[in-house]
Amino acid sequence: MKNVKSKRGWKLTSIALGSTLMVGAMAIEVIAKDWGSHEVDGRRSGYTYMTDETRAVQDDNFENPGMLWVENGEALWSKAGANGKSCASCHADPEKDMKGVMPAYPKFDKRTGKMISLEQMVNRELVEKMGEKAEKFDSKKMLSLMTYIGNISKGMPVNVKIDGPAKPFFEKGKAFYYQRRGQLDLACSNCHEDNPGKQIRANTLSEGQINGFPTYRLKWQKPGSVHRRFRGCNKNVRAKPYKAGSDEYVNLELFVKWHGRGLPVETPAVRN
Amino acid sequence: MTKMKVEVLDRRQFVVASGAGAAAIIAGFSSAANATPEKAAEWIKKLTNGAKATEGKIKVDLPEIAENGNTVPIKVSVESPMTADNYVKAVHLIAEGNPAPELCSFYFTPMSGKANAATRVRLARTQKVIGIAVMSDGKVYMSQTQVKVTIGGCGG
Amino acid sequence: MAKARVKAPKKAKAGDIVTIKTLITHKMESGRRKNKKTGEVIPRHIIDKFTAKFNGETFFSSDWHGAISANPYMSFSFKASKSGEFEFIWHDEKGEITSKKSKLVVA
Numbered sequence: 001m002k003n004v005k006s007k008r009g010w011k012l013t014s015i016a017l018g019s020t021l022m023v024g025a026m027a028i029e030v031i032a033k034d035w036g037s038h039e040v041d042g043r044r045s046g047y048t049y050m051t052d053e054t055r056a057v058q059d060d061n062f063e064n065p066g067m068l069w070v071e072n073g074e075a076l077w078s079k080a081g082a083n084g085k086s087c088a089s090c091h092a093d094p095e096k097d098m099k100g101v102m103p104a105y106p107k108f109d110k111r112t113g114k115m116i117s118l119e120q121m122v123n124r125e126l127v128e129k130m131g132e133k134a135e136k137f138d139s140k141k142m143l144s145l146m147t148y149i150g151n152i153s154k155g156m157p158v159n160v161k162i163d164g165p166a167k168p169f170f171e172k173g174k175a176f177y178y179q180r181r182g183q184l185d186l187a188c189s190n191c192h193e194d195n196p197g198k199q200i201r202a203n204t205l206s207e208g209q210i211n212g213f214p215t216y217r218l219k220w221q222k223p224g225s226v227h228r229r230f231r232g233c234n235k236n237v238r239a240k241p242y243k244a245g246s247d248e249y250v251n252l253e254l255f256v257k258w259h260g261r262g263l264p265v266e267t268p269a270v271r272n
Numbered sequence: 273m274t275k276m277k278v279e280v281l282d283r284r285q286f287v288v289a290s291g292a293g294a295a296a297i298i299a300g301f302s303s304a305a306n307a308t309p310e311k312a313a314e315w316i317k318k319l320t321n322g323a324k325a326t327e328g329k330i331k332v333d334l335p336e337i338a339e340n341g342n343t344v345p346i347k348v349s350v351e352s353p354m355t356a357d358n359y360v361k362a363v364h365l366i367a368e369g370n371p372a373p374e375l376c377s378f379y380f381t382p383m384s385g386k387a388n389a390a391t392r393v394r395l396a397r398t399q400k401v402i403g404i405a406v407m408s409d410g411k412v413y414m415s416q417t418q419v420k421v422t423i424g425g426c427g428g
Numbered sequence: 429m430a431k432a433r434v435k436a437p438k439k440a441k442a443g444d445i446v447t448i449k450t451l452i453t454h455k456m457e458s459g460r461r462k463n464k465k466t467g468e469v470i471p472r473h474i475i476d477k478f479t480a481k482f483n484g485e486t487f488f489s490s491d492w493h494g495a496i497s498a499n500p501y502m503s504f505s506f507k508a509s510k511s512g513e514f515e516f517i518w519h520d521e522k523g524e525i526t527s528k529k530s531k532l533v534v535a
């Protein structure tokens with residue numbers, strides 16, 4: 001049991017280790033917790049900002065509802081496309097072939113001379129190698145393949161290349177991140193860099209990291225893509241959201257992924 | 273060696289922002305205005321045939337603060353030997369503050385070994401969740417658990 | 429088709445009380461949500477009954493209402509006494525049934 005006196009002189013008792021409590025308009029955070037691999041050089045995964053109950057759901061491979069999509073992705077891996085080929089025809093050992101793929105995307109794509117996100121890469125495979133149609137970022141099929149591919153790299157540190165040909169795209173993503181926008185005139189950084197750990201209405205702000213994507217959101221009641229989240233955050237400040245797969249969001253994704261460099265892949269993470 | 277950081281939130285810069293989020297969120301929830309404890313009481317009466325419920329024996333675990341009302345973990349356990357002539361027949365969970373108070377009912381048998389079960393439920397707002405246990409001898413026990421539901425859903 | 433997962437032990441000693449966990453994909457559309465664009469109520473469509481059997485005998489069941497979260501999770505106990513087969517059955521309001529079986533060996 002601890003007694004803590006806040007700046008306003010309110011006395012608070014019995015603060016559980018590692019949890020964030022709200023009393024009136026105050027947020028009390030106990031920072032002694034060792035977050036293990038979920039914290040790297042002061043950068044913390046969204047995992048560390050969730051409640052114990054939500055973390056427990058993510059941690060239990062069975063209770064984590066996102067695992068249903070992972071299993072579906074595993075089943076889809078060997079499902080033949082229009083030309084009779086499946087992912088498995090060419091990537092026979094996905095546990096090995098797809099290891100390290102999620103942490104490294106978006107990548108610079110020589111063919112288009114731009115960055116390519118993992119969803120776009122999967123779509124390229126579906127269309128060009130299997131004669132299928134391209135999927136929307138948040139279709140069931142895409143989310144299943146994405147959670148499956150991501151889950152294979154679970155625990156691996158996020159590590160995108162931002163130099164060489166990726167450099168100008170990284171700079172664009174960075175500019176987007178620090179650009180104030182919308183009627184509320186807020187940049188990503190105003191919430192996720194300046195105020196993590198603080199309450200915004202009933203939410204605890206995190207650092208807005210993307211190491212857990214596609215994440216199963218309790219609000220969505222299903223997994224969702226990074227770009228869906230970006231759209232939501234843009235809409236929250238009443239700014240115009242971009243399309244999933246737009247150059248703006250792929251560049252932003254590159255920057256945000258770098259922002260959380262070293263954090264472990266948690267796919268499928270569970271967030272509120 | 274516990275280090276603590278106590279922050280006093282300066283909400284000014286966030287008031288507008290949360291307003292926007294809140295509007296979007298409230299639009300997503302259908303009105304809970306028609307939720308009444310009377311409705312819950314009616315449902316309980318139906319489930320128990322009007323038998324009188326005693327406090328105790330049944331324990332309902334909920335997070336003190338639920339991060340998102342869409343998915344709130346809930347766990348029940350009832351003290352009972354779970355033998356052929358002394359077991360828990362049913363547990364009913366009721367959310368007094370939901371527009372429709374029924375959450376779910378569990379039916380146990382001596383083969384269950386323990387009268388334990390867990391699931392995840394939707395809670396429309398901060399409220400009391402009532403647990404009702406019906407024993408094989410017809411006795412009825414109940415518990416009430418307060419849960420604070422935050423309106424999650426900022427950030428899209 | 430709904431996709432279900434079950435975690436039940438394969439082996440147990442007689443008298444052991446084991447925990448079984450289940451999960452199934454389902455929207456559990458409560459009938460209380462509105463389509464944001466059209467304003468129309470999205471019709472209710474839920475799983476309303478879950479049953480767990482062992483060697484054909486129901487040992488646990490549950491009635492579900494619209495307040496059960498999407499992609500329902502449920503865990504419960506079972507007292508092992510003899511070897512046999514579990515069957516887990518989800519019944520949806522439209523009559524669709526999903527079931528899953530798993531064997532238990534009691535030593």
